[in-house]
Amino acid sequence: MDAILLHLVPASAYALLALVVWRAPKRIDATSTAAASRILLAAGLLTHGFVLGYDMLDGATLRFGLAPALSLTLWLALVLYFAESFVTRLDSLLLLALPVASVCCLLPLALPGDVQITTPGWGLRLHLVVAMLAYSLFALAALHAVMLAVTERRLHHAQLDGDLDRLPPLLTVENLLFRLIAVAFVFLSLTLASGLLLPDLPTTRPLTVKYKLGFTAASWLVFGVLLAGRHLRGWRGRVAQRWTGAGFTFLLLAYAGTHFVLEVLFKR
Template sequence: MSGILLHLVPSSTYALVGLIQWHLLRNLQDRGANRFPVSILLGAALLTHGYVLWLDMFDGSTLHFGLAIALSLTLWLALVMYFAESFVTPIDSLLTLAMLPAALCAFLPAVLPGSMHVSADGWAFRLHFVVAMLAYSLFTLAALHAVMMAVAERQLHHARLTSPIGGLPPLLTLENLLFRLIGVAFIFLTLTVGSGVLFSEQVFGKPLTINHKTVFTIISWLLFGILLIGRHLRGWRGRVAQRWTLAGFVCLFLAYAGTRFVLEVLLHKP
């Protein structure tokens, strides 16, 4: 019961931030005067979420991991970056819509704690893990941007903008931000793939094996690489960029979260 209550703290705080933001956007209020208290509330949610994640994941030198923890950690890292970004770019609408998945993922480890236990003593594994999660979180943020851009374009085409979408920055600003996120995330994903391929024994304690995780990760790396090349050489943008971004993210999601879902939820295996 204490574990459930502990996870409810960041989850309910995210939900409260989302409700406040949604109210402000629907009533077309200027968020400038409300930025400080809402930012404090969101900062508190991120701090408590990070603390709960630490308790979920680490027990001495042992790392506990699973589908729910992976989703929770990915959303937390994405929101930390998102939170910092919100002080530079007015993305209140996007931040509002991110609160629902954040609330769900913050609570998920309470009901699906995961059953994968690995040693976290080696520096190589820790470095690989941190870099991989940075890549996943940035690509999660990029996928959210791509979805919002697609919705905004559709509403603009039909000349009907809802309150949250209407509060977004111009599409060109969002698109430039999308490619900045993808560029940085691609560097981290390259380091993740490279360390996994070249230093598999140091990272995982065994030689490299070709499995679903490896295949989907490499496919995702190729898709994002092609997207960045297409952007540089052919000026890809709009729907083309959005589709490639979402395709790469789906493959990256399947590389770990999809596999863990099948093992933990469907097959009940660690």
């Protein structure tokens, strides 16, 4: 019961914040609503971080699995959004991210994960931190791409209602998208390098490791081509959104896909 209540606190905070954002004034200068949203988001992040420690840390043992990893990814993505919200108001992004984060807070109750690493070395700790930073930045980039696609479609069909007042200029969001991808690409490169070079990474499931490495390399290649296309040919709009979606899909398959098969389908 205590564990259920513990997970319900951040999930409820995120759900309440999603409701506040949904019902908030649509004017970009609604500063009072923005301040209240930041307070609620900060409260959710603090409690969510405490829950992550409860789920993943047990003395010298590091517990990992599909649900805790998804929860950690959404937490890091929302931390990045919290920092970003002081520069640009992105209510539409919150409306996409908060319901997902709320569900991910509760997932560890059903899928706690059975991957346990005892006394992980500094190399493994660094590898996991860098990998989760890369995943979270790419998750945030994917949300930006979805927001751009939805907005451009509404503009194309002349659906110009008041909801567009929640959005910053599309060029601003697109430039932010590529900045996120560029930084995440650096972290993903470090993740691949550390995964290949560090001797203390667990190899008890060699087939899973091979799948992860293959899908991560495919994602790295897709995002590398996207950044090169942006720099050399000025790729933007739907081309950029499609490449972002493809790269993020490979990244999801690299971790979430293999763990879903092992933990949910095969019960391993």
